[in-house]
Amino acid sequence: MxxxxxxxxxxxxxxxxxxxxxxxxxxxxxxxxxxxxxxxxxxxxxxxVPWGDFDAELARLRADLRASPTGVPLMDTIRHCLVEFNRVPPEQVPAHRRRMRLILGVPALQAHSTLRFRAWRQVIAEFVGERTGRSADALAPQTIAHAVLGVALAAYERWLDDADAELTELLDAAMRELADAFADSGVPAARAE
The missing domain is CATH 1.10.10.60 (Homeodomain-like)
Structure with missing residues (x-):
């Protein structure tokens, strides 16, 4: 080994x-x-084990968010980075499905996932806070981080239920709906800085 x-x-x-x-x-x-x-x-x-090198992946997500152009609306930036974060080469899709079935389907892993999801949400909240001039712990960054995680999990569940579905397409569509909902509600974080 x-x-x-x-x-x-x-x-x-x-x-x-x-x-x-x-x-x-x-x-x-x-x-x-x-x-x-x-x-x-x-x-x-x-x-x-099922999470692999998740810390390295989170570091990549954080770097991608920070490297994104500031003129792009916040929710578009998050959508783009979320889609890229979850892009899997075609030859790795079966292994990724296997991994995500475990993470989302095994009760012991669901409980363990709360720790990983918290770290993931924090990356999003920090970015939202930086872009909006708020603390990452403020309500708006935390709300957006929780909502984005919910969108990602919903897309993953749909993807796992449909062998023909394309994960990045589901994530993109779901994030567009979330961004539209935030824009319609007047949430300030949905605009560019």
């Missing part, structure tokens, strides 16, 4: 065979040919 990605693949195979809840860290380590303690050099817990 030489990488987190290889260990992740072994774990996913076991999750498919035995179920997530019935697979232990010891099972994963044994199947990977590593010591149990070595597993923890790669992942803090079994619940972290």
């Amino acid at each position: 030489t990488s987190a990605a290889e260990l992740e693949q072994v774990a996913f195979d076991l999750f498919d065979e035995q179920g997530f809840d019935n697979t232990t860290v010891s099972d994963i380590a044994r199947a990977a040919g590593i010591a149990r303690r070595t597993f923890f050099h790669y992942f803090p817990s079994k619940n972290d």
